[in-house]
Amino acid sequence: MSISNGRRPARGKKRQATITDVAATAGVSIGTVSRYLNGYQVRRDNREEIEKAIESHGYARSAVASAMKTDTLHMVGLMVPNCDEFHAGLLASLVTLLRIEGLATLTYCHGNNQASVEDAFNVFRTHRVDALIMTGFDQASNRISEVVGGGTPVVLYDNELRGLNVDCVKVENFESSRRAVRHLAELGHERVAVITGNLSHWTAQQRLRGYQAALEEAGLQADPGLVFQGYWTKHDGYAAMGRAWEADKRPTAVFSCSARMTFGALTFLKDQGARVPNDISLVSFDDVEMFELFDPTITAVAQPVHRIAESIKDLVVSRLNQEEFHSRLVNLPCEIILRNSTRRLQS
Amino acid sequence: MSISNGRRPARGKKRQATITDVAATAGVSIGTVSRYLNGYQVRRDNREEIEKAIESHGYARSAVASAMKTDTLHMVGLMVPNCDEFHAGLLASLVTLLRIEGLATLTYCHGNNQASVEDAFNVFRTHRVDALIMTGFDQASNRISEVVGGGTPVVLYDNELRGLNVDCVKVENFESSRRAVRHLAELGHERVAVITGNLSHWTAQQRLRGYQAALEEAGLQADPGLVFQGYWTKHDGYAAMGRAWEADKRPTAVFSCSARMTFGALTFLKDQGARVPNDISLVSFDDVEMFELFDPTITAVAQPVHRIAESIKDLVVSRLNQEEFHSRLVNLPCEIILRNSTRRLQS
DNA sequence: TTGTACGCGTTATCAT
């Protein structure tokens, strides 16, 4: 097991002041101090004495000991696959918002590694987090089910997971993708490739479906030969763009389904000496700050990261406070930021 | 206080299996189970019974209860100012490396807000983290001193803080900056501006000194009128570049001391229609993935993020395991990535 | 090698 106590005698640690110390110097019982700490009525003179004692001892309540009784550590687990721009922003917002609710955040970064995901669940369990926030993915379904079964709320983002009593925050992947690709169609593009993330992910499926819907609506044939799959990474985006570039009949536009894959695609195009949008138009899912600085600037679908964080926070807090819910679903709209990476096709 | 227990009855939570349950169904005493869990010798048949019992109960030790006795929660606090690319990378590496050592990570993002920093210290204290990782900054000196005084190791990165028994991991800010600016001087640039972060930060001072040293070595006068200060942000980088651009005698090159300020500077130049490196050469501190995709690609000083994380982890772990140290200092070299944002000046 | 029993710091229940 990962926790072993043989070493680490915690020797250097000075004994922290306890509620008993405070009670003693305040001349009251620990019960009174505890009630004071938890916001109950305390006689005025006692309150003042307690406050003085707390001050003089530099006392801070131990959340650990508190959790022994209450089974509530005021701490949630946040599991992210990596720290790309999207997750970094989400993490920053989430940590801050949760803290305002009195919740600390235990972070785990699993790098899409199955063993690490397992390990993450273990950490969160032994540390007794009050709730768990993570992306939904099928491989984790059993573990999530266990967690929920144990009474710990789980809030998912990105991928919904049916059949579990968990809440989920998503963005309008289908709608946003459809609009993005419709934009390309309206510019006269008829051969539009798509660089998609792992299609076992619900998110990737939705984005692909949006792409297909837009083409159909434009009266175009969705050519399966123009769908290039990868695993959300820059590396795979590079490879996918390469295959798209070498396709029988080269597409005039491409819809890339994540920022990292867009980085890869752009790198490939740069290596090829291809120019955007002259040689090929491009629209990306995920807006990142730097797209504004690229040449050309990149047209992208912006996810409302902060609102996602807020929604997650709201769901977590309500689960923690209230009795019970059915699984809830929040679906947030995205914004399409039009920039210069697309051009109208001469007809 | 932020922890209030009036609400949140933790009602939904099912009672987790405890060591007592395991002992009962294994037909041994809790002492034996505990010893098994902590890796001591246990008679073979007992061990097998215990393992079966653990399995059947789905038992996972409570780190919380464990911490009551051992005063060790196997959890460290990580305080970051924000989640820019540097900190995101650091966080990802650190969280992963610490976990391998059996340590979970409690994250706090203070946004350079003084009140939030205070709050961060409070969270880490009430949650009884075993160690604390953060950037060194003077305003926090007193709180850090308290933490260290209480016996909790603190490891700083970026800024050293003298007079405290803490370890620190830095990069060779002075040397790297000097080399970066020397590169500009060697290309024939004589009027080199610097966009620096907050000079109350030791890091900013070092980078500025490196800049000055390089100019002196090249026999150039370091013009104080070419030093433009800001607060590490994109916004301030934009403004600083603006002032540099409007300087009496416009610089032919600029050394920007952080990635975010570089973003700002580039945005300004773009807004002006100025071309890099034709109109002005640029070198940035901090390398980010996207610099490779910019046009032109940006020459930059790359901090060894993963090695920083490793060093921090090493320092934390050794402090946690061993008795006592004097404050240690790790100084890591940076690499200069030459790209296309500078040009040789005609002489 | 094992079992027993106490204590860690806090909350919560009971009397008062």
Added chain:
DNA sequence: ATGATAACGCGTACAA
């Protein structure tokens, strides 16, 4: 409104 005291789950002397 307050004080005394029993839990909470675990680690660890101590005795066996």
